[in-house]
Amino acid sequence: MRVLVVDDEPAARAKLRRLLAAHADVEAVFEAADAPTALALLAREGAVDLALLDIEMPGGSGLQLAAALPPGTRHVFTTAYAEHALRAFELGALDYLLKPFHAERLAQTLARLREQLAQAVPNARLAAPAGYWWVSTRTGRQRIDLAEVQWLAAADNYVSFELPPQSFLERGTLGALLERPELAGLFLRVHRCHAVNPQHVRVVTPLVGGEAQLRLSSGAELRVSRGYREVLDQLR
Incomplete structure (x- = not known):
């Protein structure tokens, strides 16, 4: 070693x-x-x-x-x-x-x-099928279903995959992660700090100044910032 x-x-x-x-x-x-x-x-x-x-x-x-x-x-x-x-x-x-x-x-x-x-196995064998992603845990690597991820959140130099009540950290930036082909089209960036899975959005509440509040299937709430208000049409 x-x-x-x-x-x-x-x-x-x-x-x-x-x-x-x-x-x-x-x-x-x-x-x-x-x-x-x-x-x-x-x-x-x-x-x-x-x-x-x-x-x-x-x-x-x-x-x-x-x-x-x-x-x-x-x-x-x-x-x-x-x-x-x-x-x-x-x-x-x-x-x-x-x-x-x-x-x-x-x-x-x-x-x-x-x-x-x-x-450990070769990276080629760790390639996840479409719709899935490998995340790190204390005991190794775990495959998650991306359809169950409600949102992605920036956390310093990491991105948190949020599957309430679970969450998993992946090293990198939110912008770089959203450019990965495996995630293309699955998440909408609604804030500089988070991107949402539209399939989990249950309520869209407009706010003053062009912002909005989202309520997800878990009950979690996320803010849509004014700079990303154009995505509201896609959520509706």
């Missing part, structure tokens, strides 16, 4: 390197003190199997760095603060390690990585 360690604390990087050295299948460990250095290293050295990312770093957090990693890079967040755990898993992290690091806990993370790598 090839592992990238990103942490602005030299002592933390050194300890992770020592702990990783105890695993015979860890063939290479790369280090970076900040996000720009990490991205430059990846461009030079190629892909890694795992990135261990400190959350709080000068020049860009580990959460921001995760969004900029090459697609498919598994990542684990490291920090001294447990309150970041939920956000980490929302962003598709493989695991979450608290400082100070312990050999047993890291071994659990690597075991989870080995399991995922063993189950």
